[in-house]
Amino acid sequence: MSRTSKMRVVxxxxxxxxxxxxxxxxxxxxxxxxxxxVAVISNNAGAYALTRAEQAGIPGICLSPKNFETRALxxxxxxxxxxxxxxxxxxxxxxxxxxxxxxVEAYPNRIMNIHxxxxxxxxxKSYYGLKVHxxxxxxxxxxxxxxxxxxxxxxxxxxxxxxxxVEVREDDTPETLQKRIMVEAEWKLLPEAVKLAAxxxxxxxxxxxxxxxxxx
Ligand code: GRF
Numbered sequence: 001m002s003r004t005s006k007m008r009v010v011x012x013x014x015x016x017x018x019x020x021x022x023x024x025x026x027x028x029x030x031x032x033x034x035x036x037x038v039a040v041i042s043n044n045a046g047a048y049a050l051t052r053a054e055q056a057g058i059p060g061i062c063l064s065p066k067n068f069e070t071r072a073l074x075x076x077x078x079x080x081x082x083x084x085x086x087x088x089x090x091x092x093x094x095x096x097x098x099x100x101x102x103x104v105e106a107y108p109n110r111i112m113n114i115h116x117x118x119x120x121x122x123x124x125k126s127y128y129g130l131k132v133h134x135x136x137x138x139x140x141x142x143x144x145x146x147x148x149x150x151x152x153x154x155x156x157x158x159x160x161x162x163x164x165x166v167e168v169r170e171d172d173t174p175e176t177l178q179k180r181i182m183v184e185a186e187w188k189l190l191p192e193a194v195k196l197a198a199x200x201x202x203x204x205x206x207x208x209x210x211x212x213x214x215x216x
Contacts, residue, residue: 003088006036007198010087012095013042017049018182019093019114019190024056026191035198038085041078043097065097075100089197092151093190096128104153109204111151112197114190116181118163119147123156133174133181142168144177146185148193150204159208161193 011020020040026032040053045062053060061081068074079102082090092099092113104111115123115132122135122144136144145165152158164185168177196202196212203211 006034007088008036008038008086009089009091009194010039010041010082010085011037011053011091011093012097013040013047013049013093014044014096015047015049015094017047017052017094019186020049021052022187022191023091023093023194024052024058026195028056032191032195032198035194038087039081041081043095049094075102079103079106089194091190091194098155099151101153104151108152109150109159109202112148112161112190112193113151113156113158114186115147115149115156116144116178116186117147118143118145118165119149119156119160123147125155127156130174130178133177136168137172137174137177144168144181146181146189148189150210152208159204159210161196161202161210162189164189 011023013020023037027035027037037058040049040058040060042050042062043064045064050060050062063078063081065071065074079100090107090111092111117123117132117136122132127135143165145163147163148161150158150161166181166184199215201213201215203213205211
């Protein structure tokens, strides 16, 4: 990504927005350079993430599939709204929406997602929210963690940008494991990945492997 102005980021959310908050704070503190969070879009009107956006002075938009006659019409409007902000990068920060293929095609390796497990473990269809951590505990893994990846046509299968392992403890519940993964991995990894994008340091090769290159 080479640009002379700030990197424009649209963030898609569905819930509490703690990952969004990590991005807001990192941009504000200058840890992510030359970046502007230009809009936050939620499919859920009650998402606390929208309040976080408002408090940070970022336009918050609610777009719910429930308010559209068909999924196709919703998908069209979602793309139209995102396009209107001319983003360099789209970040899915706890976004439960299925991303329309037209959007993936329009923004190749420019949509990032954070997943609360070490992909390819505990990912794909039906692995979202606490279910991810329930599955990790049921399998008895000794480490789990988080993954930031680019979004492609297949769910949770795009090029992996960053991963961080987090210890699983004997007495963990899905809730305690979820919290530790957020604190120790997600809230650090997502700002770090966006920073690398802002610095133009992410390159994806023909095998869909991500390389972190030196800044120009
Ligand atoms: C996070 O665990 C994220 O990895 C997952 O959904 C959760 C969202 O949390 N995709 P928040 O809304 O950022 O607090």
